[in-house]
Amino acid sequence: MPELPEVENVVRALGPFLAGRRIVAVQVLSRSAVSRSPEPLDALKGRRIERLWRRGKFILADLSGGYGLALHLRMTGWLGVRRRLQLVSAGESPLRVVLALDGATGPRQELLLFRDSRKFGRFWCAPRARLVALPELARLGPEALEITRAEFVQSLRGRRRQLKPLLLDQAFLAGLGNIYADESLYAARLHPLQQAARVSPAAAARLHRAIRRILRRAIAAGGTSIGDYFHPDGSPGWFQLQLKAYGREGQECPRCGARIRRISVGQRGTWYCPRCQRAGRHAITVV
DNA sequence: ATCTATTCCTGGCTGC
DNA sequence: TGCAGCCAGGAATAGA
Numbered sequence: 001m002p003e004l005p006e007v008e009n010v011v012r013a014l015g016p017f018l019a020g021r022r023i024v025a026v027q028v029l030s031r032s033a034v035s036r037s038p039e040p041l042d043a044l045k046g047r048r049i050e051r052l053w054r055r056g057k058f059i060l061a062d063l064s065g066g067y068g069l070a071l072h073l074r075m076t077g078w079l080g081v082r083r084r085l086q087l088v089s090a091g092e093s094p095l096r097v098v099l100a101l102d103g104a105t106g107p108r109q110e111l112l113l114f115r116d117s118r119k120f121g122r123f124w125c126a127p128r129a130r131l132v133a134l135p136e137l138a139r140l141g142p143e144a145l146e147i148t149r150a151e152f153v154q155s156l157r158g159r160r161r162q163l164k165p166l167l168l169d170q171a172f173l174a175g176l177g178n179i180y181a182d183e184s185l186y187a188a189r190l191h192p193l194q195q196a197a198r199v200s201p202a203a204a205a206r207l208h209r210a211i212r213r214i215l216r217r218a219i220a221a222g223g224t225s226i227g228d229y230f231h232p233d234g235s236p237g238w239f240q241l242q243l244k245a246y247g248r249e250g251q252e253c254p255r256c257g258a259r260i261r262r263i264s265v266g267q268r269g270t271w272y273c274p275r276c277q278r279a280g281r282h283a284i285t286v287v
Numbered sequence: 288a289t290c291t292a293t294t295c296c297t298g299g300c301t302g303c
Numbered sequence: 304t305g306c307a308g309c310c311a312g313g314a315a316t317a318g319a
Contacts, residue, residue, distance in 0.1 A: 001312070032295085036315095057313085074313055076297085094297095118296045120313070136315085161289065170314080177313070227298090227311095266291080268312070 002073040004144055004175030005218035006229050006237065007057050010079055013232045015052040017081060018061070018101075018112070022048045025100035032119050033096040038126040038134070044069060044099065056140045056174030068131035070124040077114065077121030080232040084109045097123060117228070144175035144211055152208040159196035163207075164265045166196050176211070179224055179246045182271050184211045186245035191279035192263075192270050198279075217242065245271045 002010070023044045028034055034041055048064040059079070061069040073079070076094075084100075084107050097114040104110065114121065124134060132138065142151065155173075159166060166172050167181040176184070185192050187210035190203060199207070223229060223237030226247065230236055244254050248271055249262035258275035 003313095072313085075311085116296095117298070118312090120296065159288095165290085168313085 001075050001177055001179070001227070002077065002223075002229055003057060003177035003180050004054075005180070005215055005221075005239065006223035007054050007059055007073065008219050009223045009237065010073075010232060011052050011054045011059055014079065014081070014112075018049045018052055020048065020050075022046065022102040023063075023099050024102050025098075027098040027100075028096075029098070030096040030116075030119060033114065033116065033121060034123050034125075036122050036136075037124045038130060041097070041099075041123060041125050043067065043125055055137065056143070056170055057177070058137065058140075062128065066128050068126060068128040070131055070134075070137060071114070072122050072136075073116070074118070074120035074122070076118040076228040077116045078228070078230060078232075080113050080115075080234070082111055082113055083107070084111055096121070139171045140174040141170060141172045142174065144173050145215055147173065147208070149205055149208045153201050153204040156196040156199055156204050161196055162193045162265070163190055163196055163199070164192035164268075164270055167211075168266070168268070173211075175215070178268055178270075179226070179243070180211070180214055180218065182246040183214045183243060186272060186277060187214055189276050189278075191277045192265055192272050194279040245273060247271060 023046070026041045026044055028041055044063065044067070047067055050062040050064060053060050057072060059071040059073070063069060071079070094115045094117040095113060096116045096119065099112040101110045101112060124131060124136070126134070163185060164181055167176050167184065168178065182192070184207060188203065188207040190199065190207055218224060218239040221237055221239035221242065222231065224239040224243070225236035226240050245260055248260040251260050252258070253260055253273040253276060256273065256276045258273055260271055261274045263270050
């Protein structure tokens with residue numbers, strides 16, 4: 001599933017290619033992909049892509065004329081470029097949106113493709129000011145890689161929520177998903193059900209450091225390819241080889257050898273080491 | 288403020 | 304082997 005490191009890889013891969021290109025045609029094959037957009041994607045037609053960037057797990061494009069485009073890949077979204085010539089119907093079945101780019105025409109024309117088998121991914125298109133004011137974007141918390149240690153430690157204070165749901169809350173911190181939340185808690189040796197307010201400042205600093213380290217390493221490894229995530233060119237990321245807790249139920253903890261346990265937290269699979277991720281003395285409730 | 292359940296979807300897996 | 308049924312899972316939403 002695309003989380004911050006995966007989205008960052010998509011933006012880094014496509015940004016240089018898309019910058020300066022003009023969108024000459026728009027084709028929406030699945031209404032649901034644009035169902036939340038303030039304006040129809042046709043508004044993109046004729047506009048030039050100025051730059052591609054990332055906010056949390058959103059891919060954002062600044063377009064000429066003060067327009068903006070946002071895209072969330074959710075679980076199975078994939079973005080890539082193909083020549084029209086390479087578009088073979090059978091292999092492209094989960095195709096949801098196609099943006100044709102300027103340059104070559106006809107069968108040599110280059111297309112920006114959005115595929116999404118589960119149809120959870122969404123586009124938003126609007127003038128930039130209106131786009132960033134949309135609740136989906138406006139409610140995002142600080143960037144996981146930009147928040148300072150002091151800010152992060154402070155942000156845990158007084159929070160009654162458990163660490164795992166808190167880390168998944170994009171309004172609290174933007175960018176983490178299920179995989180990196182589990183890996184960060186593992187690296188920081190913190191129990192996913194521990195109450196945030198009961199995390200000591202030292203442990204909170206440890207978590208901040210862990211989040212940064214995990215995300216940076218995952219970006220460098222090209223993200224995690226489990227299931228549906230692949231780079232725009234179709235190649236996989238490799239961070240799945242470095243996962244220590246996520247998805248490893250019953251396997252040995254690389255740190256202490258105990259068996260990794262899987263529990264369900266807010267309807268999400270959650271993996272942790274029951275021996276080296278202990279809740280604080282007064283925080284229990286272990287399933 | 289915080290939690291739970293529900294919804295959106297479909298590929299992949301389970302069990303018979 | 305075939306097929307019905309179940310389930311994951313990011314995030315919005317409604318309700319408690």
